[in-house]
Amino acid sequence: MAPPVLTSVVPNTGPAAGTNPVTLNGSQFTGATAVMFGSAAALSYTVNTPSTITATVPPGTGTVNVTVRTPAGLSNTVAYTYAPTPTLSAIAPNQGPTSGGTSVVLTGTGLTGTTAVTFGSTPATSYTVNSATQITAVAPAGTGAVAVTATTVGGTSGPVFFYYLNAPSLLSVSPAQGPATGGTSVVLTGTGLTGTTAVTFGSTPATSYTVNSATQITAVAPAGTGTVAVTVTGPGGTSNSVTYAYLAAPALTTLSPAQGPTGAGAAVTLTGTGLTTTFAVHFGAAPAAFTVVSDTTAIAIAPAGPAGPVLVSVTTSGGTSNSLAYQRVAPPAI
Known part of the structure; x- marks a missing residue:
């Protein structure tokens, strides 16, 4: 009777904690008395056919040789690799809108071969494994604070937290x-x-x-x-x-009348544009009482001042207008 021949272990990687099932393919498996992963025996195994065995992987680390023993002898070896459990240490940024779409960078270890990135119970919209220590992921829509994890054949990492913020x-x-x-x-x-x-x-x-x-x-x-x-x-x-x-800044086109006494009290009609929001009328530096009639008309009460010309302007929410001259006329000498 020939010793067993081992051709493959499927899958050939798994978590360090073990307990996952694998299939051993080969020949001459009938009567197998042991299935070994390095120096550790399989937790259990079943000879399905002379060419297949289903085994439960024991805990382990690194890469080990898998063998099958029968009464006819020991098989050749096939490699099986224990993948480390991934870890996450940081996420940046750690907050974003409830609508999702935030690109985040996850930092950790053992991230090669990541098969899933989740935000709470929701898969990332997309992710890219940049290296064994970094993943770029796009946050899905969500609310509140959620645990973010990465999953590989080595297991699921511990969480880092992402906070969904409402829009202002x-x-x-x-x-x-x-x-x-x-x-x-x-x-x-x-x-x-x-x-x-x-x-x-x-x-x-x-x-x-x-x-x-x-x-x-x-x-x-x-x-x-x-x-x-x-x-x-x-x-x-x-x-x-x-x-x-x-x-737009206001504009003045005419004053009517364009002259008046040196004393206070003369009513002057200001015509122009953009006068609706007028909040000040000045004759020179002196403020004048006024009433806004329309966007094109305001009536001001000229303040007292010395004889001669004085510049009149209006100020609105749009700025200060150009100036027009108002002539104060002295009373006749007696």
Whole structure:
């Protein structure tokens, strides 16, 4: 009777803890009296046919020689490798939006041949094994704090934790308008604003911003035109938008009448464009009382001043207008 011949062990790798089943292929297996993994006996084995044995792998480490013994002798050897259990030590970044899509780097050991990366109970959207110590994975959608693990033929790693964050939310921007030249300081109110990484007016970043609290940001509007959507971006994603309007600077075309007494009280009609948001009218450096009639008309009460010309201007949320001359006429000498 010829000794047994061993041709393969399938699979030829497994966890260091053992207990996994393998199939030994070969010939002359009838009457097998032992199946050995190195110096350790298989936990159990069954001779299925003269050419196959099913065995349960014992615990072990490294690469060992598998043999089969029968009354006719000892087989040749076939290698079996115990794969180390993978470990994870870090994940970066460790937070991202609930919508998923965050690319993270997992650091650890024994990651070669990884067969699964999971976030909680959800598989990673995708992953790439860069080396035995590093995996790049894309987080799936999720909520809260979840355990991230990597699985190989050596088993499943211990966890590192990834935190899903809600996107920030905006409630208001105040003031909600300013000059096209930018420079207006605005206060954004909302929730989840801690950790903000960007504030944008349309597609333009804010000139600067300061996160005052989880519910408030102070930002400086950049230059722009028209009405734009203001958003905030943080680790949890991008917020809803609130509206900010850029206003053109006002323009004055006529004063009527264009002259008056040196004393206070003369009503002067200012005609122009962009006057709706007027908050100041000046005759020289002196403020004047005024009423906005429409976007093209305002009526001001000229303040007292010396005889001669004085420049009149208006200031709105869009800036300060050009100036027109108003002539103060001295009363006749008696």
